[in-house]
Amino acid sequence: MRFELPDGRALHVISSKGQVSFVDGAFELCGVFGAEDAAIELAIEHPFANAKHVWVPHLTPEEGYVMGDAIFRSPAIVLADDALALAFVPDLDDVRDVANAGAYRVWLDCDHPRRTVTMAAGAYREEGHVFYVREHARAEGCAVGMRLHLVASCEARDCANPYGMVARWMWNRWGRPGMTRAHDLAPLLRHIVHWAFSQDGWAESVWQSIDERAAAPVFIVDVSRHPSIPPEQRRWREPRSIWNQAWFSTQRCANGLLRHARQTGSADLEDRARRMTEVALAAPQHNGLFPSRIVADASGTWRWSNSDRRPASASEDACHIVDAAFTGRMLLEWHALTGDARARDYVLRFAERLVALQRPSGAFPGWVEPDGRIPTELAEGPESAVSVTLLLELARTTSHAAWEKAALAALPFLEDVAREGRWEDFETYYSCAPWGVPGQRVARNGVYKQNTLSIAWCAAAFFEAWQTTQEERLLALARRCIDELSLYQAVWNPPFLPAPAHGGFGVMNADSEWNDARQSLFAPLYLELGRATGDRELTERGISALRASFSMLYCPENAALARAYEKRFPFFGPESYGFMMENQAHSGAEPIGTFTIFTWGNGSALATAATVYDRFPELRTECGLL
Numbered sequence: 001m002r003f004e005l006p007d008g009r010a011l012h013v014i015s016s017k018g019q020v021s022f023v024d025g026a027f028e029l030c031g032v033f034g035a036e037d038a039a040i041e042l043a044i045e046h047p048f049a050n051a052k053h054v055w056v057p058h059l060t061p062e063e064g065y066v067m068g069d070a071i072f073r074s075p076a077i078v079l080a081d082d083a084l085a086l087a088f089v090p091d092l093d094d095v096r097d098v099a100n101a102g103a104y105r106v107w108l109d110c111d112h113p114r115r116t117v118t119m120a121a122g123a124y125r126e127e128g129h130v131f132y133v134r135e136h137a138r139a140e141g142c143a144v145g146m147r148l149h150l151v152a153s154c155e156a157r158d159c160a161n162p163y164g165m166v167a168r169w170m171w172n173r174w175g176r177p178g179m180t181r182a183h184d185l186a187p188l189l190r191h192i193v194h195w196a197f198s199q200d201g202w203a204e205s206v207w208q209s210i211d212e213r214a215a216a217p218v219f220i221v222d223v224s225r226h227p228s229i230p231p232e233q234r235r236w237r238e239p240r241s242i243w244n245q246a247w248f249s250t251q252r253c254a255n256g257l258l259r260h261a262r263q264t265g266s267a268d269l270e271d272r273a274r275r276m277t278e279v280a281l282a283a284p285q286h287n288g289l290f291p292s293r294i295v296a297d298a299s300g301t302w303r304w305s306n307s308d309r310r311p312a313s314a315s316e317d318a319c320h321i322v323d324a325a326f327t328g329r330m331l332l333e334w335h336a337l338t339g340d341a342r343a344r345d346y347v348l349r350f351a352e353r354l355v356a357l358q359r360p361s362g363a364f365p366g367w368v369e370p371d372g373r374i375p376t377e378l379a380e381g382p383e384s385a386v387s388v389t390l391l392l393e394l395a396r397t398t399s400h401a402a403w404e405k406a407a408l409a410a411l412p413f414l415e416d417v418a419r420e421g422r423w424e425d426f427e428t429y430y431s432c433a434p435w436g437v438p439g440q441r442v443a444r445n446g447v448y449k450q451n452t453l454s455i456a457w458c459a460a461a462f463f464e465a466w467q468t469t470q471e472e473r474l475l476a477l478a479r480r481c482i483d484e485l486s487l488y489q490a491v492w493n494p495p496f497l498p499a500p501a502h503g504g505f506g507v508m509n510a511d512s513e514w515n516d517a518r519q520s521l522f523a524p525l526y527l528e529l530g531r532a533t534g535d536r537e538l539t540e541r542g543i544s545a546l547r548a549s550f551s552m553l554y555c556p557e558n559a560a561l562a563r564a565y566e567k568r569f570p571f572f573g574p575e576s577y578g579f580m581m582e583n584q585a586h587s588g589a590e591p592i593g594t595f596t597i598f599t600w601g602n603g604s605a606l607a608t609a610a611t612v613y614d615r616f617p618e619l620r621t622e623c624g625l626l
Contacts, residue, residue: 003150005086006154007083011045012045014045015029016040017034017037018041026091026149029148032142033104040122043117045115047115048115051081052080053079053085055163057071057487058509059131059449059509065134067132069095069494070512071132071506074489076170076487077117079162080158080159085159087150087165087166087169088117092491098146101142103137107122107132108120110445121139122135122136128435129587130510149169161479175540178493182622183557185609185623188550193606195579196602214282216242216254217250217598219240219242222594222595223569226569242293244283244327244330246320246453247309247599249599251280252326255273255334255337255607256603256608257603257610259337260610280327280343280346290324305317310426310430313376315369318367318368320426322425329386329389329393332394348394354391362384362411363379363384364383365380380413383425384414386460387407392465395468420448422439424439424449424450428450433510435510449510451507452488452505452518453518456481456485459529462477482538490505498561498564499561499564501548503519505545512587513586516583517582517604523542523545527612546608553602554572579596580596581595582597582601612625613625
């Protein structure tokens, strides 16, 4: 079957089994499984020999690997050059029906060198962390009826930014209709505060004092610390620690807790926020650089170190610049909230060193050893965006021209990153899915291994640069980044997950999480861009991300999820209201996890809610911040 495209080129459609027709903008695949049918497939050969833009929802680096519906948040395969933008989108209503029936699964695949896109009714299994490998469906007699939508445009703006074209299409079809009436977040915030800070909650494990001035929620608490377990039998999942890092930011939570304390009139919470800030200010600076975490040894002695999410060539003493820059941004916000000059001075010392470290390309280094050596892995990457944003924020508050000059000099480098879709940061390679080689595309899919943090950081940097310069080109770049980020946001609630997924975010194109805690970081960015552009879609996405930030909270208000928690942990009760796993379906088969990270879960959600309350008063009702 030949299908002519708007620019005169054509798609060639082949189905290994079943019948294919084109109706109302979608290819329809129909058939019935026979005894020997492993899958019923729709395969399409596309004409893009030199696509400038390629996007896939998940990587399939080897033959036989597929993009399972387990990661269909906003599933699309996107291709574009200067003449045509094209997206293939499986119909999520059909996918929901398939999931409810349970006879087979849906998957996609993209073989870039062969210029082939495939959608199939079939089966797959998990491989490693986390790929999906096709298997025989064993669905004899089962009928198949699925649609693959074709979204196409020859408009220049869509060819330049095909991500926005398909993100808008999916939001209009599923995302906006899937938005529900806002629930009151106030009781959920009370649950979080009670869980973390009350003695009849989990405070005995959560709240950790370093000295008489500095204290904070511990990095991670799992169910082995449940209050019903005698203290002598409780176990730490890993050594007690407190982090100020690009993921696990105690200072971000301190800022949010201070806002919440002022909104609720709580002197206790304000004191806790101030003690949390003392942790950040206690980190020893050496020529402006400083460590990102403090760890307690077996004797209870605390010592400073850095995040272990790093390449093997970087030592424990190497400062991760994005961690320091993110903490700098949070301390700058603390100064704005409190007038604490110590926080501003701390950031200024870091900024002086940061500018001195800037590389000829404009980028800022990934890791810096105490002797100044820079490890080669990710020595230049999109993590630089956080440094750009910090320097622009400093320039706006101090009128120091050097900050602005250095930040703007980094923009051409970030533009190259965005143009290539090279969204590679520390989490991409040095976390739970560590395979791959930095700087190399995955040949079979034509894209880099990508992480959503990098996309959001670049969107924020371009947006901040636009606010500084008022160059519309920079606002367009921020929008291009946020549109690609939107393809990692769930536009529906799949029936195979215990918690609602709508509005939540995935992590990368090589992992399986839904509703990851990063959505609380992304929500204010969407709201800022929605306000600046007047685009209601971005505002709705931000509101949905905020709501999704609470979707994994164990509490009676999340009744269906509470039952799932209690099934796995029968000892949970009111003392655990406020416990929250960082995401769902991280390991695929088991959607409910065993631990809470305050700075990457419930505390992060609280911080965002308090921030949105202060910065977007016109949206309080829509967000459930009544």
